[in-house]
Amino acid sequence: MQNIRNIAIIAHVDHGKTTLVDEIIRQAKLFRENQEMHTCFLDSNELERERGITILAKNISVNYRDTKINIIDTPGHSDFGGQVERVLNMADGVLLLVDSAEGPLPQTRFVLDKALKLKLRPIVIINKIDRPDARPQEVLNAVYDLFIDLDATEEQLEFPVLYASGRDGWATTDLENGARDSILPLMDAIIDHIPPPPFNEGPAQIQITTLDYNDYVGRIGIGRVHRGTLSLDKPLCQVKRDGQTFQTSIKQLFVFEGISRKEVREVPCGDLCALVGVEHIDIGDTIADAAAPEALPPISIDEPTLSMMFRVNDSPFFGQEGKFISSRHIRERLLKEAERDVALRVEEGESDSFKVSGRGVLHLAILIETMRREGYELTITKPHVIIKEIDGVKNEPIEELTVDVDGSAAGKVIEIVGLRRGEMMKMEQHGSRQLLEFMIPTRGIIGLRSKVMTATAGEAIISHRFDHYEPMKGDVPSRTNGVMVSMGRGKAEAYAIDALQLRGTFFIDPGVETYEGMIVGSHCTDDDLEVNLQKAKKLTNMRAAGSDRNLKIAPAAKLSLEEALEYIEDDEYVEVTPLNIRLRKKYLTSLERRRIRGKMLKAEGAAE
């Protein structure tokens, strides 16, 4: 019988989970000579690497002291919190990582709460000890407070503490005198403090807690064998969440080994594995021995809180930069994505549009970014929160928001958040910094980041996560500035941009192709301004033509995809192609816009 430990590594975003797991794999090589060494990048897909965040939870395993340690690296961003909650079902213990300077943040609380409720045994790691601003003792005290706040049991409160720098490759139990040369003290702590998985005898039973996807084999279910031995040779059945039961079979079984998977014929109780070839496999399904079709308790799947419409690109530039532009392409791609991502909902909308719902702006932005890299063109509408009717009352999602700022900027942040219906829950002083905690409608969070960043010269640390639904609060102010809209089609002339610089901030550089109705900048007042960017300086002589080069044009304030999505209003779209992210008016000509505005004013007048 093999010794096994199953642990998940959890933390707030960017506290160093993936770096630490990478390091564990690297050093595991030192004690297992026959293991093949890879240049390991756990954040393996292109977007994960570029953004430096984990999007999908990943399983790896290492062998140490005759024990197989399955480690699950989880994403820290709150949009992916549902995934973390589910993978915890595979673990018996968690490594709770806390940044030695930032301390516990909202997502730390969320994931720890879930872990404690599942009765998992925690190990606390105060990470990034190498930071010059590290304050390990204070952070450890804050972690104790958090445990107590979350009603940890006596046993859970006796967690071992390690101090580490994942990046520099060491962990120690003794902050003062411990050697800082190896990660092995952490491995020892895992084996000594995390219990082995319980051994349940009987007919095989496994619950699917994560899905993976592969173009060749389709959906892959991942879970932990809960009882008995899962074997390819025994007849099996599949019990769905609603209790329906089918005969089923598994085509291939894999266990995790190093950073890859090893094909096997059977998996013992307690080990984690991946199942290939089970039809319509889904999160929460139980695969059981056909003779004992008993389901495990259902697991929760997070409801989406936010949606956007994905439409075909119908701007004057459609089809110039992308390969996949038709609604058929978009439909197929979205349905495929819904297959692999349980937190995503796709519904058919009117006239070639699709309502796509997810857990937050980042969740959907990552999908859009992936599609754009694959060659798709799309137009996207402003994100809207999903309103739920509870007992006849409209309820909206509310999030917990924390902002960590320099004391001098706290007032400004409180004002901005207050205007957006945020209520302050807590205010704490850490040296010269203030930690502010609010409850705020998700509506108020859309577009908040850029406002706070501007007000704090870019140095605030902001994080938020969905908490609960509550009856609708009052209006949340929308964007206060109008936009500058191009009147014509063609290259934006430097001369024209220069002449308009005082009227607002441009999103584009000189030379960029524009079309009528394209948004090219933000206007300094609250109304929209139509601008002629094709106006070049009259060429009186050659010297004057050359003098364009001497114009002092401020660099364009280019919006990232998320910023663009959060920036636009209901009468605007974001146009996404493999090469460009453009903003545009829904109605491209000024005549159409005036007509619509006239209609709306009339309707308002009639309503009064």
Ligand SMILES: Nc1nc2c(ncn2[C@@H]2O[C@H](COP(=O)(O)OP(=O)(O)OP(=O)(O)O)[C@@H](O)[C@H]2O)c(=O)[nH]1
């Ligand atoms: N100073 C210092 N920086 C670290 C350490 N470990 C990681 N970092 C840095 O912290 C950043 C985030 O590291 P990741 O390992 O990607 O963090 P993560 O927790 O996996 O992030 P998500 O998966 O997005 O939640 C990177 O820029 C790392 O270089 C450390 O021990 N010390």
Ligand SMILES: [Mg+2]
């Ligand atoms: Mg990560």
